[in-house]
Amino acid sequence: MSPTPDPVRLELAAAAARLIAEEGCDYSQAKRRAVRALFGDAGPAPLPDNAEIERELRRYLALFAADTHPPLLAALRRIAAAVMEQLAPFNPYLVGAVLNGTATEHSNIELQLFTDSAKDVEMALLNAGIDFDAEAADDAERTQAHERLIFLWPAREPGLPPSLRQIGICLSVYETDAVRVAPRYRGTDGEEFGLHPIATGGRADRTALRQLIAES
DSSP states (O other): OOOOOOHHHHHHHHHHHHHHHHHOOOHHHHHHHHHHHHHTTSOOSSOOOHHHHHHHHHHHHHHHOTTTHHHHHHHHHHHHHHHHHHTGGGOOEEESHHHHTOOOTTOOEEEEEEOSOHHHHHHHHHHTTOOOEEEOOOTTOSSOOSEEEEEEEEOOSTTSOTTOOEEEEEEEEEOGGGGGSOOSOOOSOHHHHTOOTTTTSSOBOHHHHHHHHHHO
């Protein structure tokens, strides 16, 4: 028998999910704001983990965005596929919310590139006329990336909100051999929410993403 869910954790997870969906908070921000909103500065412990928040986010999107979320997600995946085609020499993989199906209009498209020269990626973007910002990689990354490159992509796909003009693209650049390391995150709610196996795999290359688009 499954343990009885902690009602406090569930309440916090649901509140955090609303903040992610409605305001574009990341998971850490949403968790902190949910605690302050419900309990003030002296919040309860332990807090819900990201998997609990993601589960509530899926429920929120299914309930409050049943008509708008599927075309939005499909549009974001098509944009991801177009960017990945342009970056094909660098072995791109889609990860994150656009892959696992929890993306909102606030979400960035997260791509991982596997190449031994981050400078070659920068030159490819510059040659394509793409302005980007470079930042140090997150120390929490399981396999340390060389760097993260961030730029904007025109939002011209059907299914996107008319007010959405640009999509953020975030590239994490890794060494070529790092692709052998298993993805840091794999979805756990595939059966409950009817997710495609590719969406729960944690990482998808161009072929897998095209299959996901075609079968979703």
